[in-house]
Amino acid sequence: MNQFLNNKAFLELNENQKLAVKTLNGPLLVLSGAGTGKTRVLTARLANLIYSRITNPWNILAVTFTNKAAREMKFRLENLIGQPANSVFLGTFHSIAAKILRENAELVGLNSNYTIITPDDQVRLLKQIMVDANIDIKKFTPKSMSNLIASWKDRAYRPKDVSISNNINFANGKGIDIYKMYQQRLITLNSVDFGDLLLFNLTIFRDHPDILERYYTKLSYFLVDEYQDTNTIQYMWLKILASKTENICCVGDDDQSIYGWRGAEVGNILRFEKDYPSAKVIKLEENYRSTGRILEAANSIILNNKERLGKNLKTSSDLGEKIALFSVWDGMEEAKKTSNEIENLYSNGFRYDQMAVLVRAGHQTRYFEERFIEIGIPYKVIGAKFYERQEIRDALAYLRVVQQPNDDLALERIINVPKRGLGASTINMIHTHAKKNKISYFLASQELLMTDELRPNVKKVLQNLINQFLNWNRQNKDISHTDLALKILDESGYIAYWQNENSIEGEGRLENLKELVNAMSGFENLAGFLEHISLVMDGDNEAEAGEVSLMTLHAAKGLEFEVVFLPGWEEGIFPSQRSIDETGLAGLEEERRLAYVGITRAKKRLFVTFAANRQVHGLWQGSIPSRFISELPKNHLIEYIEGNLGGDAFSYNQIDFGVSHDKGAYGPGFFRAKQTGIKAIDLYKKPTVGHSDLVNNNNFNNGQRVFHQKFGMGHVISSDGDKLNINFDKAGEKKVVSSFIKIIE
Numbered sequence: 184m185n186q187f188l189n190n191k192a193f194l195e196l197n198e199n200q201k202l203a204v205k206t207l208n209g210p211l212l213v214l215s216g217a218g219t220g221k222t223r224v225l226t227a228r229l230a231n232l233i234y235s236r237i238t239n240p241w242n243i244l245a246v247t248f249t250n251k252a253a254r255e256m257k258f259r260l261e262n263l264i265g266q267p268a269n270s271v272f273l274g275t276f277h278s279i280a281a282k283i284l285r286e287n288a289e290l291v292g293l294n295s296n297y298t299i300i301t302p303d304d305q306v307r308l309l310k311q312i313m314v315d316a317n318i319d320i321k322k323f324t325p326k327s328m329s330n331l332i333a334s335w336k337d338r339a340y341r342p343k344d345v346s347i348s349n350n351i352n353f354a355n356g357k358g359i360d361i362y363k364m365y366q367q368r369l370i371t372l373n374s375v376d377f378g379d380l381l382l383f384n385l386t387i388f389r390d391h392p393d394i395l396e397r398y399y400t401k402l403s404y405f406l407v408d409e410y411q412d413t414n415t416i417q418y419m420w421l422k423i424l425a426s427k428t429e430n431i432c433c434v435g436d437d438d439q440s441i442y443g444w445r446g447a448e449v450g451n452i453l454r455f456e457k458d459y460p461s462a463k464v465i466k467l468e469e470n471y472r473s474t475g476r477i478l479e480a481a482n483s484i485i486l487n488n489k490e491r492l493g494k495n496l497k498t499s500s501d502l503g504e505k506i507a508l509f510s511v512w513d514g515m516e517e518a519k520k521t522s523n524e525i526e527n528l529y530s531n532g533f534r535y536d537q538m539a540v541l542v543r544a545g546h547q548t549r550y551f552e553e554r555f556i557e558i559g560i561p562y563k564v565i566g567a568k569f570y571e572r573q574e575i576r577d578a579l580a581y582l583r584v585v586q587q588p589n590d591d592l593a594l595e596r597i598i599n600v601p602k603r604g605l606g607a608s609t610i611n612m613i614h615t616h617a618k619k620n621k622i623s624y625f626l627a628s629q630e631l632l633m634t635d636e637l638r639p640n641v642k643k644v645l646q647n648l649i650n651q652f653l654n655w656n657r658q659n660k661d662i663s664h665t666d667l668a669l670k671i672l673d674e675s676g677y678i679a680y681w682q683n684e685n686s687i688e689g690e691g692r693l694e695n696l697k698e699l700v701n702a703m704s705g706f707e708n709l710a711g712f713l714e715h716i717s718l719v720m721d722g723d724n725e726a727e728a729g730e731v732s733l734m735t736l737h738a739a740k741g742l743e744f745e746v747v748f749l750p751g752w753e754e755g756i757f758p759s760q761r762s763i764d765e766t767g768l769a770g771l772e773e774e775r776r777l778a779y780v781g782i783t784r785a786k787k788r789l790f791v792t793f794a795a796n797r798q799v800h801g802l803w804q805g806s807i808p809s810r811f812i813s814e815l816p817k818n819h820l821i822e823y824i825e826g827n828l829g830g831d832a833f834s835y836n837q838i839d840f841g842v843s844h845d846k847g848a849y850g851p852g853f854f855r856a857k858q859t860g861i862k863a864i865d866l867y868k869k870p871t872v873g874h875s876d877l878v879n880n881n882n883f884n885n886g887q888r889v890f891h892q893k894f895g896m897g898h899v900i901s902s903d904g905d906k907l908n909i910n911f912d913k914a915g916e917k918k919v920v921s922s923f924i925k926i927i928e
Contacts, residue, residue, distance in 0.1 A: 185235050187230055188205070190263070193227060193231070199469070200220060207404075210455070210461060210463070211433070211462065212433050212435075212456070213432065214435070215436055216496045217470065217481070219468065221434050225434055229243065229245060230264050240268070241272065242404060243404045244279070244402045244405050245408075246421070247273075277377055277381070283398070299375055307325075313361060316360070316364070322683065324684060328353065333377075334446065336378030336379065336381075336416065337416055338416065341366075345359050385420060395423070399427040405424065407432070410451065411447070412442050414445075418448065418451045433452070437490075438494070441736075442737070443766070453491075472786050473785060474786070476819040477503065482495050483815060490769075504787065507524075509790065509793075510794075510795065514794055516794070521750060521792065525538055533746060535561055535562075535730055538748070540747075540748045542734070543759060545695060552564065561729070562731040565734035574696055575699055578699055579699075580594070581671050581675060584625070591625075597675075601679075614627075664706070664712065704798060736781045744786065752792065752812055757774065758770075886898055891909065894911040894917055896927070
């Protein structure tokens, strides 16, 4: 008799959870909604496999995505079975693949003591290869090549599998050659990168059927966590290993697939029944986290996605408080409104560490951080705080040297950022001369340039940098500090540096730099802004009651809070315009899944805000509410939105994306905008995929110097309405819309 079925841990499960635990043979998809207890089901099913004795513990393979998840699963399993679970093959995709590769390394030209190189080592190795191949590493960076190779490996592409169309955009079609040389070099070094672990596993399975047969004998039952996050090569690896017995149980939630930007394929979970025609699907829909209204909001939004298997979260708890939807004037007002609500909740018994602000993009944290510091709300940023991020500190260092050339710490930070050939020996020479003569690094650099101490090529580079700083310092008196910041970031090569990264990380850093320029526009001059930053960065505090969490929606997956604030629900911000532009409807659906994840982090209270206006490069742009707002269930929302803008209020029922109404259809931000002469976009205008409505009040003339947030500095060649032909300094001639252009005086 299977004793586990009388175990308390099993008896406490609901009926669908019990069914998932008892279904041991054949393919099984456990479609587990947010907060429905998937980890309990996974570990209980593992325990049942062991207790049932239909297989041996060492014949079970359990795969997770993170080491933390693997440790938690092992800990829970050992508590259930009352003994160590070391014999179960349990770990991450990469850790398990690494063990398989060590057992068969010689089949792919490696020794079993191979090393796994770090991402930094990978970039350094690629740099050597690309320099030897006479490739311009400033235009085609080793980091971007590293990202490209990683993406190929995620799709199970060996060098011979990469097509011309996949390769043509990098280094004039030389990407495949670099990839080949890189792989050959790794073999020589007896090393692999993370992508190789699964890639070499597949090679071994395909080329050596006898080895695959050995694993068929060794592994007969498979459990997979977070199946919706698998990429192509992980999917192929699992499918090959499980093909013999098809005793595979995948647990996941298609509605929480939010990592498409890093290779995850939601189609893997959507096609499960096609891959395994005899599969059973069990839906876990009983949510143990959130109130009824919050779940209804999540259900209502995700129902608009077409590519999903379908389920409906429910709860036996009460409806709870209505969801609060607020319209605000701008980002600063949004931060104030949020902080006021946090203080009210705190005074009513909620702890700070029970509350979270979840933003779509990292740059949105800036207003909240400054506001929380200003009024003393303790907070923590999951990830780097805004003014502590690398790109922000670099940009501030440039600005500090322009404002105060004798700022040695700032100059030392960016003298070779981005890399310009001023290495450690040059910096040491400057440092020695400055110390000996008791002068600043800047003055020491100028004096060294009047000597023959420096090599000619180094002298030329340093002279150019010093001249740039002197020029920027003069311009600080003649042009606005925001325009000056744009010029510095462009002319220094810093914007191009991150553009050439050609990665999600690089794009995020560029967004943060734009937000830094936005922050500057609120001050009269550069000196005032830098003083403000010094005070902000010195204003952190601690509190016994914990800290409010501030993070992106992606970082929040798997977490839960009593109270959640979701700011920035506007078209272009959320859903992200970039996601829609790059992948169309698929991108929009992933954005909607991200909204679903954000909503389901909340247990008791949920607040959603949108602003009527946002500032980009110092220009005010009207905003329209996110299409996701129109998808929220009206009967579960607070009916009236207090805009805190002179007493204006309007009913949510009047925000109708298809029909024009009277004053209420626009909201308080629209009318305040009209009164102040700032253009705002009609709130009732129905958004469409690819929609981008940004305000432009400039008239462009041929030859004008302009700045574009993606392509940098350039000058206008011709114009046709809002379409411009611009010759960009680094990107060449491009056709762009005027909405994204700012005139540089």
